[in-house]
Amino acid sequence: MFVWFHKLASPPYFYRLAGRLAPWLAWASLIVILAGLYGGLWLAPPDYQQGDGFRIIYVHVPSAWMSLFIYVVMALAAAIGLIWRMKLAHAVSAAAAPLGAAFTFLALVTGSLWGKPMWGTYWVWDARLTSELVLLFLYFGYLALHRAFEDQRSGDRAGAILALVGIVNVPIIHYSVKWWNTLHQGPTVFFGARADIAPSMYIPLFIMIIGFMLYFAAFVLKRLQVEILSRERHTAWVQELAGKP
Amino acid sequence: MTAQPSPALTLAARGLAVWRGDRCLCRDLAFELHGGQALHLQGPNGAGKTSLIRVLTGLGRCDAGEVLWQGEPLRRNSAGYRAALAYLGHNNGVKLGLSPRENLAAAGALMDTPASADIDKALAEVGLSESADLLCGALSMGQRRRTALARLQLSRAVLWFLDEPLASLDVAGAALVNRILKTHLAAGGMVVFATHQALELAPFPVLAVKLGTPA
Amino acid sequence: MNSAALVRRDLRLAYRRRGELATPVVFFIIVTALFPLALGSEPQLLRRLAPGVIWVAALLASLIGQDSLFKNDYEDGSLEQMLLSPAALEWLTLLRVLTHWLVTGLPLVILSLLMGLLLNYPLDSLDVLAGSLLLGTPVLSFLGAVGAALTVSLRRSGMLLPILVLPLTVPVLIFGAAAAERAMQGEPVAAPLYFLAAMLVLAVTLAPFAIAGGLRVSLES
Numbered sequence: 001m002f003v004w005f006h007k008l009a010s011p012p013y014f015y016r017l018a019g020r021l022a023p024w025l026a027w028a029s030l031i032v033i034l035a036g037l038y039g040g041l042w043l044a045p046p047d048y049q050q051g052d053g054f055r056i057i058y059v060h061v062p063s064a065w066m067s068l069f070i071y072v073v074m075a076l077a078a079a080i081g082l083i084w085r086m087k088l089a090h091a092v093s094a095a096a097a098p099l100g101a102a103f104t105f106l107a108l109v110t111g112s113l114w115g116k117p118m119w120g121t122y123w124v125w126d127a128r129l130t131s132e133l134v135l136l137f138l139y140f141g142y143l144a145l146h147r148a149f150e151d152q153r154s155g156d157r158a159g160a161i162l163a164l165v166g167i168v169n170v171p172i173i174h175y176s177v178k179w180w181n182t183l184h185q186g187p188t189v190f191f192g193a194r195a196d197i198a199p200s201m202y203i204p205l206f207i208m209i210i211g212f213m214l215y216f217a218a219f220v221l222k223r224l225q226v227e228i229l230s231r232e233r234h235t236a237w238v239q240e241l242a243g244k245p
Numbered sequence: 246m247t248a249q250p251s252p253a254l255t256l257a258a259r260g261l262a263v264w265r266g267d268r269c270l271c272r273d274l275a276f277e278l279h280g281g282q283a284l285h286l287q288g289p290n291g292a293g294k295t296s297l298i299r300v301l302t303g304l305g306r307c308d309a310g311e312v313l314w315q316g317e318p319l320r321r322n323s324a325g326y327r328a329a330l331a332y333l334g335h336n337n338g339v340k341l342g343l344s345p346r347e348n349l350a351a352a353g354a355l356m357d358t359p360a361s362a363d364i365d366k367a368l369a370e371v372g373l374s375e376s377a378d379l380l381c382g383a384l385s386m387g388q389r390r391r392t393a394l395a396r397l398q399l400s401r402a403v404l405w406f407l408d409e410p411l412a413s414l415d416v417a418g419a420a421l422v423n424r425i426l427k428t429h430l431a432a433g434g435m436v437v438f439a440t441h442q443a444l445e446l447a448p449f450p451v452l453a454v455k456l457g458t459p460a
Numbered sequence: 461m462n463s464a465a466l467v468r469r470d471l472r473l474a475y476r477r478r479g480e481l482a483t484p485v486v487f488f489i490i491v492t493a494l495f496p497l498a499l500g501s502e503p504q505l506l507r508r509l510a511p512g513v514i515w516v517a518a519l520l521a522s523l524i525g526q527d528s529l530f531k532n533d534y535e536d537g538s539l540e541q542m543l544l545s546p547a548a549l550e551w552l553t554l555l556r557v558l559t560h561w562l563v564t565g566l567p568l569v570i571l572s573l574l575m576g577l578l579l580n581y582p583l584d585s586l587d588v589l590a591g592s593l594l595l596g597t598p599v600l601s602f603l604g605a606v607g608a609a610l611t612v613s614l615r616r617s618g619m620l621l622p623i624l625v626l627p628l629t630v631p632v633l634i635f636g637a638a639a640a641e642r643a644m645q646g647e648p649v650a651a652p653l654y655f656l657a658a659m660l661v662l663a664v665t666l667a668p669f670a671i672a673g674g675l676r677v678s679l680e681s
Contacts, residue, residue, distance in 0.1 A: 082673075137627035144623050148614050150681075151266065153306070157677040158610045162624060165606055165670050169628050172659070176631035180638065234269070265681070296681070302544060306680050328546035336537025342476040347469070354465035355545035
C-alpha cells in the first residue's frame with residue numbers, strides 16, 4: 001500500500017497515469033451527464049407546484065454539491081502538501097481551485113435564475129445562496145493569493161494555509177448564515193430531495209452528481225498534467241518528453 | 246559571552262540545490278564547517294549568496310539535499326539550531342523607533358534578558374556608547390549597522406551568519422567587523438559570511454564556496 | 461525568553477508612532493459619520509441601522525489596522541530575527557496580535573459607545589454593543605493577522621488583504637450585529653454573545669499556528 005502511495009506521488013508515473021485515465025473519465029462523464037439530463041428533462045414528471053421550472057435543480061444541486069466537495073478536496077490536498085511536503089498535493093489544490101470557483105458561480109447563477117419564476121426576483125438572501133456567495137469569495141481569495149507570489153512554491157504553501165483556515169471557517173459560516181436567515185425570516189428555498197419526492201425525480205439528480213464528479217476528475221487530471229509539466233520543467237524526464245537532448 | 250572552544254561543532258551541507266524561479270543557484274553543494282572556522286560565500290551580484298545564506302539559517306528552503314547541524318538535519322531540531330545561531334542580514338533588524346540600548350534589550354528578551362552591564366559593554370565595543378540613547382531613526386546607516394553588530398556580540402550563539410556585514414560601514418567599521426569575527430573564531434565559534442571584499446581573518450582557516458554567474 | 465519585555469517593547473513602539481495607529485480609529489469615526497449623510501438623519505432610521513453600521517465600520521477599521529501588523533518588522537528585518545529566535549513563533553505572534561489589538565482594537569470598542577450615541581442607539585443597550593465588539597474585534601484581529609502574515613512579503617498586500625480576510629469575518633459580523641440588534645429590541649442576547657466567545661476561543665487557539673505558518677512561507681524567499 002505504502003509503496004503504491006509512494007509510486008503515485010512520483011510525478012512521471014502520475015503524469016502517465018493521469019494521461020491514460022483522463023479520456024476514459026471524460027467520456028464516462030459525458031455519457032452519465034447525458035443520461036442524467038434525459039432522466040431529468042424528459043422522464044421526470046413536472047412538479048405539481050413549480051411545473052417545469054424545477055428542472056433547473058438538475059444543474060443547480062450538483063453544482064452546489066461540487067462547490068463544497070471541491071473545497072474539501074482542496075483543503076485535504078493542502079494539508080497533505082503541508083504535512084508530508086508532497087509537491088503533487090499542492091498541484092491538486094492549484095488545479096482544483098478554478099474548477100471549484102466555476103461550480104460555485106454556476107450554482108449561484110442557476111439558483112438566481114430559479115429564483116425569478118419562484119419569487120419574481122433574481123436574488124433573495126436565502127441561507128444557502130448566501131453561503132454559496134461567501135464560498136465564492138473564499139475561492140477568489142485563494143486564487144488571488146496563489147497567483148500573487150512570484151515563487152510558485154511559496155504561493156502553494158501560502159494558499160494551502162489559507163485553504164485550511166477557510167475549511168475551518170466553512171461550517172461556521174454555514175451555520176452563522178443559517179442562524180442569521182431564521183432571525184430575519186427570509187424566504188426559504190427547498191432545493192434538493194424532499195421526503196415526498198418521486199424516485200423518477202431524484203434518481204436523475206444523483207446521476208447528475210455522479211456525472212459532475214466524473215467530469216471534475218477528468219478535468220483535474222488534465223490540469224494536473226499541465227501543472228506537473230510546468231513544475232517539473234527542469235527535470236530530465238520532462239526535457240526528454242519535450243524532445244530536447 | 247561567546248562560545249566555549251569546541252571543535253566538535255559541525256555545520257554541514259550535503260547535495261544542496263537551490264533554485265530561484267527558473268534559475269539554478271547551486272546544485273550538489275557540499276561543505277563541512279567546524280568550530281573556529283569561517284566560510285566565505287563568494288560570487289557576483291545575483292549569484293545567490295543571500296538565498297544560500299537564508300537556506301543555511303533555515304529561513305529559506307532548498308530544493309534538494311540537506312543542511313546538517315551536529316549531524317542532524319535541520320528540520321529535526323530546529324529550536325536547538327535557532328538557539329545556536331545568530332543572523333545579520335541585509336536589513337539590520339533594528340527598530341528605528343527605539344534607541345540602540347532599547348533595541349539590544351528587546352533582542353535580548355527574545356532569548357533571555359541580558360544584564361544591562363553586558364549591553365553597555367557590547368555598545369562600547371561597537372563605539373556606540375555616546376549615542377546609546379538616541380533613537381536609531383536619528384542615527385546614520387553605519388551606526389544602525391553597528392547596533393546590529395552589537396546584538397550579534399550580545400547573543401550567545403556559536404554560529405554566526407553575516408550577509409554583507411561591511412555594508413554601510415566606514416574603514417573603522419570594517420576593522421571592527423574583522424576584530425569581532427576574530428574574537429568569535431578564537432573562542433571556538435563559527436562564521437558564515439557573504440561579502441565581495443575579503444575579510445582579514447588570518448590565522449583562522451577560511452573555507453570558500455564560489456557561486457556561479459547568473460545564467 | 462521574556463514575554464513581558466517584548467510586550468513592553470511593542471507598546472513603547474506603538475506609543476512612539478501613535479499617529480499611524482490613530483488612522484483606523486479616525487477611519488472608524490468618519491465611516492460611521494458618513495451613513496447619516498447618505499441615508500438621511502431621521503432618528504428612527506438611524507437607530508434601526510446603528511448595529512449594522514457600527515459593526516461594518518468597526519470591521520473595516522480593524523482590517524485597515526492589520527496591514528501594518530508585520531509590515532514594519534518585515535521591512536527592517538526584525539521579522540527575520542523573530543523567526544530565528546529560539547522562542548516559539550506561535551507564542552510570539554499571539555503576543556503581537558494581542559498587543560496590537562490593545563492599541564488598535566480596544567479604542568474602537570470604547571469609541572463605539574460614542575458612535576452609538578451619534579446614531580441614536582438606545583443608551584441602556586450600549587453595554588451589549590460594546591460587549592459584542594469586545595468579544596468580536598479580537599477575532600477580527602486574529603483573522604486579519606492570518607491575512608497580514610500571508611501577504612507581508614507582497615507588494616500589493618493592501619489590496620489583497622481584504623479579499624482574503626473579509627469572507628472569513630462573515631460569522632463575526634453576523635453574531636456581533638445580531639447581539640447589538642437584539643439588545644435594542646429587548647430580546648435575549650446570550651446566544652450570539654456565546655457564539656462570539658466561542659469563536660474567540662477558537663481564534664486564540666488556532667490562529668497563531670496559521671499566522672506563524674504564514675510568516676514562515678512569506679520569509680522563504
